[in-house]
Amino acid sequence: MIESTREQQLLQVFVQLADTLVADFDLVDVLQMLVETCQSTFDVAATALLLDPGDGGLDLLASTSEESRTVELMMLAADEGPCLDAFHRGVPVSVPDLRDGEDWSRFRSVALDNGFTGLHALPMRLRDQSIGALTLFESGPQSLGEADIQAAQALADVATIGILQERAIRENRLARRQLQTALDSRVVIEQAKGVVAYTHSEGMDEAFRRIRSYARESRRALTEVARAIVEREIIV
Numbered sequence: 001m002i003e004s005t006r007e008q009q010l011l012q013v014f015v016q017l018a019d020t021l022v023a024d025f026d027l028v029d030v031l032q033m034l035v036e037t038c039q040s041t042f043d044v045a046a047t048a049l050l051l052d053p054g055d056g057g058l059d060l061l062a063s064t065s066e067e068s069r070t071v072e073l074m075m076l077a078a079d080e081g082p083c084l085d086a087f088h089r090g091v092p093v094s095v096p097d098l099r100d101g102e103d104w105s106r107f108r109s110v111a112l113d114n115g116f117t118g119l120h121a122l123p124m125r126l127r128d129q130s131i132g133a134l135t136l137f138e139s140g141p142q143s144l145g146e147a148d149i150q151a152a153q154a155l156a157d158v159a160t161i162g163i164l165q166e167r168a169i170r171e172n173r174l175a176r177r178q179l180q181t182a183l184d185s186r187v188v189i190e191q192a193k194g195v196v197a198y199t200h201s202e203g204m205d206e207a208f209r210r211i212r213s214y215a216r217e218s219r220r221a222l223t224e225v226a227r228a229i230v231e232r233e234i235i236v
């Protein structure tokens with residue numbers, strides 16, 4: 001059971017994390033704060049965080065020591081390790097003793113060479129969507145208790161919610177910008193159709209075909225040609 005002082009410390013961490021995950025937050029700074037907070041709160045040797053930028057892979061975004069950075073980068077290069085398993089499976093993966101086991105042999109060897117004896121890899125996931133993994137490295141005989149692991153997972157979950165919300169807002173803004181660009185382009189094209197229809201005394205459909213034909217023959221974007229027509233830079 002987590003002691004009351006630890007509970008108070010965790011509460012402060014949750015409040016700090018929630019306050020940080022606001023609009024236009026600095027993602028790298030937030031993740032670095034998360035790993036440093038986990039290291040001090042749970043008294044582990046080091047922590048590191050891998051994040052999926054959106055292409056299904058993982059990149060190292062934050063770490064608290066050169067040793068943890070080395071281990072994580074090696075794991076990504078070797079494409080094996082408990083952190084990858086936690087990310088792909090969406091479940092925590094604990095390895096209390098890295099000296100005991102045969103799976104992830106290259107990972108175990110590098111981790112031990114860098115002074116780590118055990119670790120806990122926690123998925124950063126919301127329901128069935130996993131976006132990364134938070135790893136707590138141990139270097140002594142003491143191992144994290146179940147309550148600490150659950151608390152660390154809760155911190156990872158809060159960070160995940162904030163990151164996914166920020167991504168959704170960013171994608172929505174991009175979609176709105178793309179829509180506005182399309183609408184603006186359509187207005188210019190309609191203006192160009194009017195100019196061409198008037199110039200050639202023809203219908204709007206024929207004018208549009210004329211503009212498209214010119215754009216294709218000149219290998220220029222339709223909107224670019226339309227704007228040039230409206231601004232009287234070219235005559236079609």
